[in-house]
Amino acid sequence: MEQKRSVRTGNRLYKFINNENTVGNVFAFPFIFGFICFSLIPMLTSFRYAFTDYSLGTKTAEFAGLKNFIMLLQDEVFLKSLRVTLRYVLISVPMKLIFALLVAFLLTRKSKMVTLYRSLYYIPSLVGGSVAVALVWKQLFARKGLINMILQAQGLKGVNWFGDQKLALLPLILMSVWQFGSSMIIFAAGLKEIPAVYYEAAQIDGANGFQRFFKITLPCLSPIILYNLVMQTISAFMAFTQAFIITEGGPNNSTMLYALYVYNQAFKYNNMGYACAMSWFMLLVMGAITLIIFKTSKFWVFNESDQ
Amino acid sequence: MKKKLLSIALSMAMVISLTACGSAQEAAPAPAETAAAETTVAAEEPAAEETVAAEPEEDITLTMAWWGSQTRHDRTIEVIEMYEKEHPNVHIEYEYYSFDDYFTKLKTLVASDQVWDVFQLGGNFPQYMDKICFLNEFMASGIVDTTNISDANLKITQDTEGNQIGLSNGLNTYGIAYDPAMFEEAGAKLPADNWTWDDYYEAAETIHEKLGIYGSSAFGSSDFIAGCSTYVAEHGTVGQYSFFNIDLSGMGFDDAQMLTPYIQMRADMIKSGSYPDAGAEAEITDIENDFLVTGEAAMTWVAVNQFPTIYDDCQADGRTLALAPIPKVTADGPDGAVIQSSQMLCVSQDSQHKEAAAAFISWFQNSTDCNNVLQGERGIPVNSEVRAALSATATPGQQIMYDYVDKVSGFKMPDKYNVLSPDGQDQVVDNYRNYIQQVAFGEISAEEAADKTYADATAIFN
Amino acid sequence: MSEKRVIRKVIYHIFVLAFGFVMIYPVLWMISGSFKDNSEILRGTLALIPETLKATNYSTGWKGFGGTTFATFFKNSFIVTIIATFGTVLSSLLVSYALSRIQFKGRKFWFTCMIATMMLPGQVIMIPQYLIYYRLGLVPGYVPLILPYFCGQAFFIYQMMQFMKGIPRELDEAATIDGCSKYSIFTHIIIPLMKPSIVTTVIIQFYWKWDDYMGPLLYLSRPQSYTVSIAIKLFADASSITDYGAMFAMSTLSLIPVFLIFLFFNRYLVDGIRNTGIKG
Known part of the structure; x- marks a missing residue:
């Protein structure tokens, strides 16, 4: 981030693309995307249910604490x-x-x-x-x-x-x-x-x-x-x-x-x-x-x- | 940063689940109004089928689902095609599953408010109550034709307030199938219509001693539903006690120890070897390899719609089975057995075409042509005309079943009774079966088992 | 000397074969069951030769239900399984490379998330997951059965990570000195050396997907779109009579594709063993 402006943009782009963080996120993207979209919410939902009396078939779940x-x-x-x-x-x-x-x-x-x-x-x-x-x-x-x-x-x-x-x-x-x-x-x-x-x-x-x-x-x-x-x-x-x-x-x-x-x-x-x-x-x-x-x-x- | 992300995700999850609750409540009432408006038109003509056919209506697509085996799938599909031919504007999209899968699927559809227009339910319906559209208004308007269905047969699929939940696909009741030849060989007393649990126990023990086989075979949860809970109702005067009370809001008896003699008897039978233990019971995978059919037992529990199958199987081996009522506590005391519904077809609250769905259900139960194809595979038809048509061609096994159901229908019934079971009964049943095993293993006493069963059942209502 | 070796070899083969027979006995029983009468199956005789040979199980089974035959079910299974397996290999390779070779921020975090996704029973996340696909308008359809497989499968990501650990870092370093980027290291060095891991992934994922029935059960609705795995379960019903003969026949047929896939890819795990290893 603190690089000098004089560095050529092409070079900067090259550096950005080959930065470990970029590469890591690019390759891990399928998992991160899938996890956030299809796993995280269901997991959190089930976590929330754990504190309720939720039963399948009913629409209301009452908070039940521990x-x-x-x-x-x-x-x-x-x-x-x-x-x-x-x-x-x-x-x-x-x-x-x-x-x-x-x-x-x-x-x-x-x-x-x-x-x-x-x-x-x-x-x-x-x-x-x-x-x-x-x-x-x-x-x-x-x-x-x-x-x-x-x-x-x-x-x-x-x-x-x-x-x-x-x-x-x-x-x-x-x-x-x-x-x-x-x-x-x-x-x-x-x-x-x-x-x-x-x-x-x-x-x-x-x-x-x-x-x-x-x-x-x-x-x-x-x-x-x-x-x-x-x-x-x-x-x-x-x-x-x-x-x-x-x-x-x-x-x-x-x-x-x-x-x-x-x-x-x-x-x-x-x-x-x-x-x-x-x-x-x-x-x-x-x-x-x-x-x-x-x-x-x-x-x-x-x-x-x-x- | 991580924390922030997490909190965003959390709130996202909350919003999504909140909308889930919201949309359900909004969606429900709207279609009911349209249904009510249409019924006035339909009420003018009494014959429901003609009404539907005569009106040049828009094309309707209904969804329908059931569980069953290959025979049921094939026959039901044939019937659906027949209906589509008679009603060119109705198209039915069907789905079919095995039992467990059906309910897994149904639960996801309940969660997403997409329950099929016409769907099949059994005794476990209370948990789906929110999704069931009562048939009362369609009966009043004549869309659902009940002329040939007796009040008693309608009652088996009504809730405690008299709402018609669905139309039963077939009558059913429990009985004890037995092999008279084995009884005679062992010198045991044959079951009479008013035989008692003591008689039952004596016979089972005698058969086990003399023939070295099980006196009675086991069949899953029947021991609770047809045995233990019936046992309670057989005490006192007719209608005085029941396992759960009439409106399913609590227990129907006070003294947990009322269950003890039954539990003791069952555990004693397991110990002596006249009733299968858990290991042997696990080997029964199907009514067709029940120990009665394989010749390793002289009696078994049956839901009577299964009787014709095992009757035929045994007939092939040169044995003739008979069917006896559930034993009683005292020979002149109340009968425990009641007529129940095997399963029923219901209209869904999520349906956009409730009226058309109801019309289909009516046809399904009332049309003789339709039931000639179905051949009572789901149970004894509730429509008296349809039943008469089917019994004309009944096999000997089916004839015994018909006679037995007539006999049970003639038993003295309480003025008010409830054949339904509350949501949560399954857990009570599973625990009950474990307690019996614990008594047989000597881990707890029958008194404790009775107390625990009572406590489990009471816990449903807390 | 050589006689002794021959005897040892014979013993080895006899032992392996005999034990193999014991191993597959239950499967052979199922196959023989597909030629048996329903009552013979239920009687539970353990003989492998049917008393009366009944080949009609295959025709009644294949006929399917109400006009939809097993040809349709097999076709559907093939489509779903092949695409999902391809997706698994592709995405798991990418993700495992990131998690095992690249030192990026959040690496440990994502790894932990990945392991955690395997620790909740399907029964409790199934319905919330279903609702997501439903709100996206993807139900009923094949997308929910396929899309997640393009997002990496934890079981295989971790497997590939462990295999990548076996690839010496010196190779990466040498390539970096030669001017290779992380991307070309992946395509030119890692992928070619991951062949055994890819092959195992294909074999296992193909079978798992083929056998999976919870997914198809939730996300498909028309019988014409069912896969073989659900269709086989349609023969069984607790409350009425099950045609075990037909069910065994279709189970046997459904075994064939997975077995062929195994046979085909297995040779990559045997041929030239110990010769292709990376010189360390």
């Missing part, structure tokens, strides 16, 4: 759903990521079969939300389903999966792990990016497979691992479909994932204000967890482009 938030902390079902959701996230995310990483790693061999294998392993992710697959999954774990038949063939007792409060979440977790395809694909792309020279150098130094995996593959892949960890954690918090189609939250709310409870409150019980309060409360929980992941990532994420 009533919704106070109710939240006294709501048995919500407190249970919070515990269930945390359990779901803590178990399903690590399992899914480890599984996706191992499969991606095993399937990097250069062989024609690899394409076939990877397709096989990706298929489950292509059918995720379909009603048909949820039905199948339900029947696998039914009292006379395949899983119990296998257990009985081993001389074990069959399990009433969806009738047991302690076990009912497990089929849902397995279903989410089963759909590890998109994480796997992203890992595979990440593995492809690791410079071959690293491995060549390690080979010369006589490193074995395990050493190569832990000393080269994991560190080089760490930004992608961080990415998958953050994304899978958020999406596990948002998990909805499986519980909605398979268990409807039962038995005794032991599979009442938080997103399902939000849906029930917003659409089934018609308490939109309450659902919004719950969502914003959980946004804080998720935000805190994500922040912790980001803060700790400094210790284990290896960044090629940072200095």
Whole structure:
């Protein structure tokens, strides 16, 4: 701004265009535009609803202060759903990521079969939300389903999966792990990016497979691992479909994932204000967890482009 | 700077949401006046259909939506095309969805004041009350023809003040479908018309002991609607108690412990294995794979319009089903069952053509040609002539259903009753089902479950 | 020695194949279900071979509803999905470049906003969002289904950012010394090196958009404009009878395009692995 007038306008324009702030805003424009137009207002609206008794279908919403938030902390079902959701996230995310990483790693061999294998392993992710697959999954774990038949063939007792409060979440977790395809694909792309020279150098130094995996593959892949960890954690918090189609939250709310409870409150019980309060409360929980992941990532994420 | 931006955005959001409230209130009253003006013209001639056809009216486009399955979609579309042929100036744009999707979509349309001219609603209509245009004036003017619809059948889709919310697509009521052969094999007493919950419990336990199958199957929320809440109405004298009071402004009984025996019975049955637990219940995805149909149970709850389907399914396996009324508290006490509406068609407040929409609804329920195509797929027709025409070709399963509905209609009803449920009942039902499980798991007692259910229900009105 | 290697190889393949079979068993069951009778599906037998082969599921399913066939639904799905996927790749590349490579004011702020947009359940922002498009006069129509995808998708922006982190800064610096602007660095250096990330984005976004049904449900109204994802749900109805056979048949068909896209782009993730890496 304080530049001398004598600078040629062309030069000034050039400088302006190539200024970091300009470039940043130009490239980020699609997001900024979309965010302000289509995300910000809905988010703020839902924030405002959190302090009202708004329900879909009515036009008036009365200000209710912190009533919704106070109710939240006294709501048995919500407190249970919070515990269930945390359990779901803590178990399903690590399992899914480890599984996706191992499969991606095993399937990097250069062989024609690899394409076939990877397709096989990706298929489950292509059918995720379909009603048909949820039905199948339900029947696998039914009292006379395949899983119990296998257990009985081993001389074990069959399990009433969806009738047991302690076990009912497990089929849902397995279903989410089963759909590890998109994480796997992203890992595979990440593995492809690791410079071959690293491995060549390690080979010369006589490193074995395990050493190569832990000393080269994991560190080089760490930004992608961080990415998958953050994304899978958020999406596990948002998990909805499986519980909605398979268990409807039962038995005794032991599979009442938080997103399902939000849906029930917003659409089934018609308490939109309450659902919004719950969502914003959980946004804080998720935000805190994500922040912790980001803060700790400094210790284990290896960044090629940072200095 | 950041703060400033935020405050601008905030105030923007406020303005937008404020206008949302404003526009809704302005928009509503205007079309009602035009409708009232037109009714005077229409009233001169009694036959509604001819009126519409005779007047060289401008072209009208109506929107209409429903939920259902492929059969319903196909049949309804065929009927719409039939109507368009009869009324060349009316064009109907239709949409159809599955149940959950329908209500998601409807809620967005309510928010934007664009609800379809003609739309389908079930027992959950109270939350859409603001969007429903009552049919009373169209009935008075003859646009909606109710000559062949009995008062009782009109009443099932009226609110507590007698406003006609819509015309029912079909009568419905709950019953218990059972397999008499299984009862006999186990040596259990067959259900009589005045059987009691004790009889029901005995039979279920005996069947479970002797045959190793469930005495009764479960079907979702029916256990509350047809079971627990009916149980309350079966106490005292006819009409003395009901779960919610007549005008849906509070409870219809004072003593929460009235529910305890029922809850205890249900939990005991789950524990003993004569009623499915939550895990087994989750395996029932459809009335067609209900445990009664698969041979794993001897009874099940049904909304009677589902009876013909399972009757036919079992017939194919060489079994013959029968239909019994809901058990009672005492053999000579009041009956709990009442006739309800399966769903109804309503006219929307947002409609620009309320009269044409009402005329279509009238035709939909009253035309024999139309209902010959629909084949009672939405329930038993409310129009007596249409019903007579359909029952002439009834299958054995349908015939049992017709007879059963006639039987229930003949039960002694209270002078005033309300078959509707208040907004918020769904949450009570879901919690109730959890409490039953908690009792079965031994976490709480039946008394506590009764208190909690009562408290949840009372909370609706606070 | 070589015998041992052969055995190890065989074990590897057997293991991977057997496990793969377990993985796709539910999908195979769905496909076999598309040839089964409704009652056989509901009985829940786990066999993959239908008792009686029933191919009519495909014809009854394809017929659709009241004269609108699945040909229409597939056409609509293709239009929406292809445009949205293209938009996602384009806009996410731009935005991720800004957020990961350019030190501009508000970078952290926008990044936080982006992550936050993923943390509110769709159920609570759906209707306010709908009202915006409605007031803009874009409902019913395809615009609300497509436009947001040209504004960047958080999931993919962040993914691309992480991949860009793997591209050494020295490349940018060298290019700057050669007189390249930030713009030409983007087009000449970043984009060519982002191929694996772009490919994953295409695969995943194509499937997500194809499968998305909440968007089409809210923003489309005429049955002629429905996409496959809503159409499949029209077979199911809680209150009456569901034709599972026809539903499975159409679910199977709807799987084909996403699978083909995957097959086609997957080779970019396998071919020449470890050879194209950037020399660090």
